[in-house]
Amino acid sequence: MSAPIDPATVDYHEIARRGDAEVLGVFLDAGLDPDLRDARGYSLLMIAAYSDQEPTTTLLLARGADPDGADPAGNTPLMGMAFKGYPDRARQLLASGADPNARNGSGATVLMTAAMMGTPAFVQLLLDHGADAALTDPQGRTALDIARGMGREDVAQVLAGTPAPGA
Structure with a gap:
């Protein structure tokens, strides 16, 4: 035994x-x-x-x-998906009520994280689930501002409402 x-x-x-x-x-x-x-x-x-x-x-x-249980820095599981780029897990979280407009301890939203790290399709997924592209971080930047600042023109096109090539 x-x-x-x-x-x-x-x-x-x-x-x-x-x-x-x-x-x-x-x-x-x-x-x-x-x-x-x-x-x-x-x-x-x-x-x-x-x-x-x-x-x-x-x-x-x-x-x-x-689905919005944040870590000590205020990052939610959906923010982790924006960083990692797992759209299927993001869809699961969104379907379970994850907030696409959640903010971490630095004031960044999920969409802002995706603007830095994600793909155009991932950004579109968030927008399709209610992410607010007009929200600003403590420095007054929107996700579009962040994408452009990072040289992410593919993501910026989606945020500006213009489909990225191949999207």
Whole structure:
């Protein structure tokens, strides 16, 4: 007979990172908080989505994980998707109520993050789900200003309402 699992020694976030929805589901069934955070303040959902783990992201959202649960810097899982460029995970989060206009601790919105890091298609996805391109950061810059400042003319065209070539 094997020794029982000590819940204090289980790395739940590594399970989410690996995408083992079946194992994580057992722990959730046993009462694990779907919004559990690691020592750095990252939620299970943030780790699963950032690791592009569809079944685990689905499981956590179905079990009530907060789609806008921010890390200590105020970055939400959707901001992580804007950084990583995972449109399928972004769609999951948006469908579960993630705020496309959320701001991080620096005052940047999800769209501003996508303007810096994302693709034109990802920016369009956010706009299609209600991201407000008119919002400004603490320096008074819009996502369009940020895209142009970063030399992201492909993204700037989408933000200006002109389809990017090939979009």
